[in-house]
Amino acid sequence: MPIIAPKSAQAYRLASGEQITIVDVEGAQVADVVAFNQTDPAERLSQALTRVNLWKSRPRQGDSLYSMRNRPILSIIRDTVGVHDLSFAPCNRLIYRDHFGVGDREGCLENLARALQPHGIGPELITDPLNVFMHTSVQPDDTLVIHRPVSRPGDSITLRAEIDCIIGISACAEDISDCNAGICTPIGVEI
Numbered sequence: 001m002p003i004i005a006p007k008s009a010q011a012y013r014l015a016s017g018e019q020i021t022i023v024d025v026e027g028a029q030v031a032d033v034v035a036f037n038q039t040d041p042a043e044r045l046s047q048a049l050t051r052v053n054l055w056k057s058r059p060r061q062g063d064s065l066y067s068m069r070n071r072p073i074l075s076i077i078r079d080t081v082g083v084h085d086l087s088f089a090p091c092n093r094l095i096y097r098d099h100f101g102v103g104d105r106e107g108c109l110e111n112l113a114r115a116l117q118p119h120g121i122g123p124e125l126i127t128d129p130l131n132v133f134m135h136t137s138v139q140p141d142d143t144l145v146i147h148r149p150v151s152r153p154g155d156s157i158t159l160r161a162e163i164d165c166i167i168g169i170s171a172c173a174e175d176i177s178d179c180n181a182g183i184c185t186p187i188g189v190e191i
């Protein structure tokens, strides 16, 4: 199984109807997923429109993920976990500096930008992702909380491309909060 190394990202081209399975190899590891129309990357995954179309805070097996032109770009056809996040931005240099206060370090946004650049997708096009295996909740006082992922070694989610697309996947680089249970591990990918 091809592996995305810890704290790195890869990009893949999927024809409409092709499937990609994202595997949590060691457990409790988040994968940030973004997707772009191959022929017009300005059409890309929209976290917000996906929430509105699904009318729920996290997607489940059988749900579609929507582009900013409000049509399905990916669908979840198999999911052994059922807990993913549709609220958080990818970790990035500004969040590490301003929120976590750990100075200059790169995150999923920078890693996705590096992986997508050879496909002609610049950093300004990268949207807020589907955060696969990320376990978040909203508390009664509206506070957002990041919990340890519930995914175990070998858990997976399978996505089907609904249009010809380029998909970026980042093995999340955040080892500060419970996001990845404090340790960044690899993500497996099968197409």
Ligand SMILES: [Zn+2]
Pocket (backbone or CB within 6 Å): 032, 090, 091, 107, 108, 109, 171, 172, 173, 174
């Ligand atoms: Zn991250």
